[in-house]
Amino acid sequence: MTIRLAVFDCDGTLVDGQADVLWAMQRAFERAQQAAPDPAQVRRLVGLSLPVAIRELAPDANESQRRDITEFYKSSFRARREEGLLDEPLYDGIAALLHDLRSAGWSLAVATGKSDRGLTACLAAHGLTDLFVSFQTADRHPSKPHPAMLEAAMFEAGAQPENTVMIGDTSFDMQMACTARAAAIGVAWGYHSPAELLASGARMVARNSAQLGEELERLA
Numbered sequence: 001m002t003i004r005l006a007v008f009d010c011d012g013t014l015v016d017g018q019a020d021v022l023w024a025m026q027r028a029f030e031r032a033q034q035a036a037p038d039p040a041q042v043r044r045l046v047g048l049s050l051p052v053a054i055r056e057l058a059p060d061a062n063e064s065q066r067r068d069i070t071e072f073y074k075s076s077f078r079a080r081r082e083e084g085l086l087d088e089p090l091y092d093g094i095a096a097l098l099h100d101l102r103s104a105g106w107s108l109a110v111a112t113g114k115s116d117r118g119l120t121a122c123l124a125a126h127g128l129t130d131l132f133v134s135f136q137t138a139d140r141h142p143s144k145p146h147p148a149m150l151e152a153a154m155f156e157a158g159a160q161p162e163n164t165v166m167i168g169d170t171s172f173d174m175q176m177a178c179t180a181r182a183a184a185i186g187v188a189w190g191y192h193s194p195a196e197l198l199a200s201g202a203r204m205v206a207r208n209s210a211q212l213g214e215e216l217e218r219l220a
Contacts, residue, residue: 002163003107003157003158003159003160003163004105004106004107004159004163004164004219004220005106005107005108005109005153005154005157005159005163005164005165006101006106006107006108006109006164006165006167006216007108007109007110007111007134007150007153007154007164007165007166007167007182008108008109008110008111008167008168009047009110009111009112009166009167009168009169009170009173009190010110010112010113010114010119010122011046011047011088011112011113011114011190012046012047012168012169012170012187012189012190012191013091013167013168013169013173013187013190014090014091014094014110014122014128015088015089015090015091015094015122015126016088016089016090016091016189017086017087017088017122018043018046018191019087020077020080020086020087020088021042021043021046022039022042022043023076023080024073024076024077024080025037025042025057025073026039027072027073027076028069028070028072028073028076029057029058029069029072031068031072031076032061032065032068032069032072034058034061034065034069037057037058041056041057042057043191044191044192045057046113046170046190046191047112047113047144047168047169047170047172047173047191048113048143048144048172049113049138049141049142049143049144050070050073050074050113050115050138051066051070051143052143053113054066054069054070054073074115077118078117081121086121088122088125090126091189091209092208092209093208093209093210094209095126095128096209097209097212097213098128098131099131100213101213101216102131104217104220105220106216106220107133107134107157107159108131108132108133109132109133109134109135109136109153109156109157110123110132110134110135110136110137110153111136111144111149111150111153111166111173111176112136112137112138112149113137113138113143113144114137114138115137115138115139116135116137116139116140118137119135119137120135123135133156133157134152134153134156134157136149136150136152136153137149140152143172144170144172144173144175144176145171145172145173145174145175145176145179146176146179147176147179147180149176150164150166150176150177150180150182151180154180154182161180161181161182162181162182164180164182164183165177165182165183165184165185165216165219166180166182166183166184166185167185167186167187167212168184168186168187168190169186169187169188169189169190169191169192169197170190170191170192170197171192171196171197171199171200173186174186174197174200174201174202175200175201177201178200178201183203183219184200184201184202184203185202185203185204185205185206185212185215185216186198186202186204186205186206187205187206187212188205188206188207188208189208
């Protein structure tokens with residue numbers, strides 16, 4: 001039996017969490033007494049593992065300062081979640097698309113720069129956890145575009161690269177898919193432009209969830 005696997009990025013693909021990411025990053029830099037980064041630069045790095053993103057955002061800081069920023073980011077984000085202030089809405093049509101894919105026989109997985117805790121809370125908040133067979137996060141893998149997350153998802157799902165599609169909003173997702181020999185599909189509603197996604201290996205860039213569903217149906 002052939003297993004068809006659709007692997008989704010989370011931030012910028014399933015949910016729009018940029019407001020909380022920007023707030024937590026600014027708060028972390030302030031607490032570490034470092035100059036806050038440009039929000040546009042922060043958005044471009046969403047999807048990378050947190051320590052990797054911090055190195056990019058604070059190139060002149062020493063390792064101790066970067067560790068402080070990282071820990072302040074985590075604690076700020078966690079406090080926001082515990083206070084019920086976290087807002088990570090699903091993009092339009094995503095919930096229906098995921099249910100339709102499962103009904104059509106696809107296996108679903110997530111490969112994200114979020115932590116285990118962050119991904120678990122996000123999916124649970126939207127009642128989507130049971131739709132997925134594999135959850136790959138930055139806690140257990142090198143940062144994207146390293147292919148480890150995607151390879152682990154394929155292994156856990158029992159899928160082969162030729163039957164696997166990586167869906168994401170950044171060039172990191174597309175590069176990861178190409179390295180793992182899986183198909184790559186970009187989405188236009190996230191953090192990198194369609195031109196960047198195509199240049200990084202995307203076979204196409206979906207304008208909305210309906211078009212994404214149509215493309216996956218063609219691949220089935």
